[in-house]
Amino acid sequence: MSRERLGRGSGLVLLAVLAGAVVSCGGEHEGALERVRRTGVLRWGGDVQGGEPYVFEDPSQPGRLIGFEVEVADAVAREMGVRAEFVQNDWSNLVPSLDRGSFDIAMNGLEVTPARADTVVFTRPYFVFSAQLVTRRNDETATSLDALEGHRVGTLASSLSWEILRERPVEVVAYEGTEEPYADLRGGRIDGVLLDDIIATRYGLVHSDLHLVEDVADGYYAVACRQHEEALCAEVDRALAALAERGELRRILARWEIDNDRQARLASWSEEDTRAMLLVRQHASFTAHHVLLFVQGAAVTLVVSSLAMILAVALGLLLALSRMYGPRPLSVAATTYVELFRGTPVLLQLHVLYFGIMPVLRASLSWDAGTEYDAFFAAIVGLGLNYAAYEAEIYRAGIQAIPPGQMEAATVLGMSTSLALRRVIVPQAFRIALPGVTNDFIALLKDSSLVSVITVVELTKRMTITAIDVRSYLLPGLLCAGLYLALSYPLSLLSRRLEERLARESS
């Protein structure tokens, strides 16, 4: 499970991991199990924004939490003779927060993946899910994952489905929300979506033009405990086993209409099964191949940023001139544009452009230019439109800094306003604006990491993916930072040089 995030978690994750490492180096602690027994409270972490049927606010009784995981947590605590207490935590940071000790266990649709199995201790599962392949009903060739060889298949980054797809000869498109992959599947940007059956049922199969074609693999939701807290883990595992044996677990699942034949395995689950579930594949280590992928990511960052900046610089100039010299309606329109694009988050603009406007445009213009470039195109246009608002203001300040005598001198020589702007005002204003524009380009290089929400894999996204692969943020993080610096430091130098030149010229 994952969810739409309108903020980026990777930096926080890195910090949290480092902080967690420091904390866990401390002296002897009271074990988690002792603490739970002493206080009589089992604190469990989850995110209410995950929605139905996991943990969510009762719509008829705001403030009260319901969901199948709430019931499982309560039942487990009862089994242990304690009381369950929910701790709200952003889903993407559940594991770091668990490490930090914000709660005793994490239980919120955490899939058992090789990457996670290395960082936490998992109990037996409380739900068996299926990674389901959903395709368009009218796409007769898309009958199985094998049939989609060479096609674009969407999923959530770092999910079990993501791990499965990466082993297959398909082009994996990584999303950060659950609605978007199915929207893109319906719009034809991708040809299949592989995700948990709970997500597929709620977000994909509700559309009549989509259908389920294959159950690709089974996966497990299990309770995560901190490493070296095997005692607590064993207690929770025993509680789950008891609930499963008595049939109570399946009754809970049935109440939430997620019970099915797959859950039969829960009652007869053995320790052997847990070992098989946790059988960790040889995990990747950081290699030269990763470095190559990082350089590719940096190239994507550079290309997206550069093209977006070219658009921003040209459109920004147009906006500034319209605002200052255009007829009133044009001037008002330009001012509105600047305020609109500066006043709303660029992340929102990217979302609206890619998932909102472009599909409508495509439908109404029956425009069909290579869907695989849609995201790239939207990234450049989205960032370009946003930065144009900022460039417009830099130009405006630049133009205002030109003494009025320059315009008068040009006017007296017979130049029209547009000729005077082109030959006299803009060339001077551009020199004044250039250091600011260069600084903005540096900012854009870093802001371009936001385009991963519309499936573009640039440098930061590449870092996050690799970090999860190799179980460490350290090397990927350092390499990523190094590449950003390598891109931006020359620009910093350039900006400083331009500022010095400007100071010299105006003295």
Add this chain to the structure above:
Amino acid sequence: MSTEGSKVEAETAAVEKPVITVEKLVKKYGDRTVLKGVSFDITPGQVVALVGPSGGGKSTALRCMTGLEPFQEGAIRVGDARLSPGPLASHKRELQRLRLESGLVFQTWHLFPHMTALENIIEAPVHVKRVSVEKARNAAKVLLEKVGLSHREGALPRNMSGGEQQRCAIARALAMEPKVLFMDEPTSALDPQRVGDLVELLEHLTESENLTFVIVTHEMKFAQKLADRTLVLYEGHVIEDGHPDDVLASPKDPRTRTFLGMDD
């Protein structure tokens, strides 16, 4: 009246026809009336100094005559361009004509700082008059020679002295071949010892070019050296009009004496 006679009359009129006519010019800034019905004619080839104390209206008159300020009442004609009251944007055609009839050298010159001396001079001929770059450059070199700046043609304004910038601005204005050259306070931003050079240059230009000069200045001495006519503007009225020597020797209006400091 015989046809012979009217032809003679017409020719006489053509010779004497003023190059500038200002009629009952009224200019207000909000509630403040700066020009209170100013009228004068200037005949071709005259060198006219507009003098007066600051606030007297001489600079405002210049800005109206050069189409940089709108005015409320009266009329201005410069060559074939006729300006009437109302916002500048409403008579673009006449203003465009005015630009071809006249040039202006600003008090602080306003050279284009991103262009060399030569580029400053050819800018308007090439982009406004659509003269070929080749022709414009040749003409500009002749002008640079005339104002004594040949050695500075590749210099940027910020590397030029004040006097050099002023001479470049004069050449820039002359490159458009105007009938009238307006100058705003040409001595105010110059070292006193450079003023002599300016007088020499302007004398040279008045002799060699068929130009009418209208020079705004607050220095009567400068006017006296150069002008063959002085108009004194005081509180929005023309209070003196005559040869500078005569104005200095026998002012008609007592306020002129005050302005000239002759009462002290």
